[in-house]
Amino acid sequence: MSVDTPRGQRGGDLPAQAGTTLPDLLTEAAFDDHHPPSPELVADCVHCGFCLPGCPTYALWGEEMDSPRGRIYLMQQGNEGEPMSASMVRHIDNCLGCMACVTACPSGVQYDKLIEATRQQVERRGSGHRPLRDRVLRAAIFALFPHPGRLRLLRGPLALYQRSGLSRLVRRSGVLERISPTLATMEAVAPPVERQVRIPPFMPARGERRMTVGLLLGCVQREFYPGVNAATVRVLNLEGCDVVTPPGQGCCGALSVHSGREREGPDYARALIDTFTETGVERIIVNSAGCGSTMKDYAHLLADDPDYAERARDFAARVRDISEVLVELGPVARRHPLPVTVAYHDACHLSHAQRVRSQPRQLLGQVPGLTVREVAEGDMCCGSAGIYNLTHPEPARELGDRKAANVAATQADLLVTSNPGCLLQITDALARRGRHIATAHLVLVLDASLRGKDPDALLRGAEKASPRSAAATGAGCACGSGGCG
Ligand code: SF4
Ligand code: SF4
Structure with a gap:
C-alpha cells in the first residue's frame, strides 16, 4: 500500500517491507524491534478481566481474543517471536480503539500505547494477511x-x-x-451538504478579551459540518476569546495514527504544529474528540524527532477540547432558556482517551430550562470509531443499534455529543430504528442558548443535520451576521 505523506517524508528510517512474501509472513517473528509493544507495558496486565464487560467487541462476540486481555496476550506472543498470523491481524483490526479498557483497568495498563505500537507493526508487517x-x-x-x-x-x-x-x-x-x-x-x-462557511483567520472577542485561542478546523468537520466550526467561533467570541484560525491547516493525523500509519501520522502532526507556530495563541481548541486526543499526544508521537520533540510538547500542552476551555474560562455571556431534554453521549475519544466527562455536562447544566439525561451503557462505543464503521460495517451497525436503543429509552428530544463521527453514526442508527430524536453537536446547543434561539429552531436545525435529510442547516456565517459566508 502506498503511503501518501503531506510533506517532508520522514519515515525513511522505518524498516523496509518491499519484497516481503507470504512465506516470510508465515515464519518471521510478528514484531521487529522498531517500536514493538513495550514488554514492560504488556507485563502490567495481571489478567484480572475487569476490562472485559466494557469492551464492545467482547460484548458482541464473547471471544477472549477479541477482549483487551486477549489482545494483550497476542502482543506478548508477538514479542516472544510468534509469527504474525491472519488471526492475530484480524483480532487486532477488530479492536475499535475506543479505550474503554483503559478507564476500566484497575492496574493502569496503557492499552492505548500498546495498541498504537501493535497497529504500526500490523500495518507494516502484517497487512498482507488482510483480504485484498x-x-x-x-x-x-x-x-x-x-x-x-x-x-x-x-x-x-x-x-x-x-x-x-x-x-x-x-x-x-x-x-x-x-x-x-x-x-x-x-x-x-454521508452527511447532508451544508452551505459552506468561511471562517475568517481572526475573529475578535465580543466585549473584554479574556484569552486568545486557535481553532482546529478538522477535515470532515470543515467540509461537512461547517456550521459546527462557525458556532464554535461565535461561542468563543461571546465568551471573550479572540479566535485565530490559521489558513492552510491540514489534517491532524488522528485517523493515520489510530490506524498505525506511522509515516503519515507524524508528518501531519509536524505540518499542523508549523501552521500554528507564530500565532501566539494560548490554547488550541478542538471540537472533534478523535482529533483532540491525538493532538494531546503529539509529545509522544514526535518524541524521537529532535527538531519537533520540544515543539510538540509545547503544542500538546495547549490543546483543549472546546468544553474544557469554556469551563476553564467560566461563563460570562448570558444564557437564554432552552426548554429541551437532552441525552448526552460521551464520545470515546473524549471520555476515555481525554478523560473529559464532567465539562460537557457542566456546560449543558448552565443552560436554563435544559434537562440532561444519562444514556444507559454510556461507556460503550457507538461503533463509529474513526474508520471502523467503514472497515467493519456489520459489528459497527450492531453497536450503533445498541446505542440507539439506549438513547431512545431516555425519551430525550435531542441527542448531544462532541464528535462528528458519533453524530453521523447515532443519527443513522436512530433513523434505522424509526425513532425520531434530533441530534446535534454540543456547541450548537450552547450557540443556540447564547443567541437566544427558539428551541424549536434548534431541534429543527438539528433535524436538518440528519444524514437522512438533504436539506442544508442554516448554520450561516461565523460572526452570525450573515455576511461572512
Ligand atoms: S487490561 Fe487491566 S483490567 Fe484488563 S485484564 Fe489486564 S489488568 Fe485486568
Ligand atoms: S480499545 Fe475498546 S475495543 Fe479495543 S480492546 Fe479496548 S475496550 Fe475493546
Whole structure:
C-alpha cells in the first residue's frame, strides 16, 4: 500500500517491507524491534478481566481474543517471536480503539500505547494477511479522508445526489447493501451538504478579551459540518476569546495514527504544529474528540524527532477540547432558556482517551430550562470509531443499534455529543430504528442558548443535520451576521 505523506517524508528510517512474501509472513517473528509493544507495558496486565464487560467487541462476540486481555496476550506472543498470523491481524483490526479498557483497568495498563505500537507493526508487517478488498478499502479511505481539498470536491456531486431524490431511491432498493455493506454504510452516514462557511483567520472577542485561542478546523468537520466550526467561533467570541484560525491547516493525523500509519501520522502532526507556530495563541481548541486526543499526544508521537520533540510538547500542552476551555474560562455571556431534554453521549475519544466527562455536562447544566439525561451503557462505543464503521460495517451497525436503543429509552428530544463521527453514526442508527430524536453537536446547543434561539429552531436545525435529510442547516456565517459566508 502506498503511503501518501503531506510533506517532508520522514519515515525513511522505518524498516523496509518491499519484497516481503507470504512465506516470510508465515515464519518471521510478528514484531521487529522498531517500536514493538513495550514488554514492560504488556507485563502490567495481571489478567484480572475487569476490562472485559466494557469492551464492545467482547460484548458482541464473547471471544477472549477479541477482549483487551486477549489482545494483550497476542502482543506478548508477538514479542516472544510468534509469527504474525491472519488471526492475530484480524483480532487486532477488530479492536475499535475506543479505550474503554483503559478507564476500566484497575492496574493502569496503557492499552492505548500498546495498541498504537501493535497497529504500526500490523500495518507494516502484517497487512498482507488482510483480504485484498480490505486493503483496497483502507487505501481508498486514506486517499480521501485526511485531505479536506479532496473532500471538498465531493460536496457538489453529493449535494446533487441527495437533492435529486436518487439517495432515497437507492436506499429503498437496498442495492448497496447487496453489493457491499461498507458502501451502504458510507451512503447512509454521508452527511447532508451544508452551505459552506468561511471562517475568517481572526475573529475578535465580543466585549473584554479574556484569552486568545486557535481553532482546529478538522477535515470532515470543515467540509461537512461547517456550521459546527462557525458556532464554535461565535461561542468563543461571546465568551471573550479572540479566535485565530490559521489558513492552510491540514489534517491532524488522528485517523493515520489510530490506524498505525506511522509515516503519515507524524508528518501531519509536524505540518499542523508549523501552521500554528507564530500565532501566539494560548490554547488550541478542538471540537472533534478523535482529533483532540491525538493532538494531546503529539509529545509522544514526535518524541524521537529532535527538531519537533520540544515543539510538540509545547503544542500538546495547549490543546483543549472546546468544553474544557469554556469551563476553564467560566461563563460570562448570558444564557437564554432552552426548554429541551437532552441525552448526552460521551464520545470515546473524549471520555476515555481525554478523560473529559464532567465539562460537557457542566456546560449543558448552565443552560436554563435544559434537562440532561444519562444514556444507559454510556461507556460503550457507538461503533463509529474513526474508520471502523467503514472497515467493519456489520459489528459497527450492531453497536450503533445498541446505542440507539439506549438513547431512545431516555425519551430525550435531542441527542448531544462532541464528535462528528458519533453524530453521523447515532443519527443513522436512530433513523434505522424509526425513532425520531434530533441530534446535534454540543456547541450548537450552547450557540443556540447564547443567541437566544427558539428551541424549536434548534431541534429543527438539528433535524436538518440528519444524514437522512438533504436539506442544508442554516448554520450561516461565523460572526452570525450573515455576511461572512
Ligand atoms: S487490561 Fe487491566 S483490567 Fe484488563 S485484564 Fe489486564 S489488568 Fe485486568
Ligand atoms: S480499545 Fe475498546 S475495543 Fe479495543 S480492546 Fe479496548 S475496550 Fe475493546
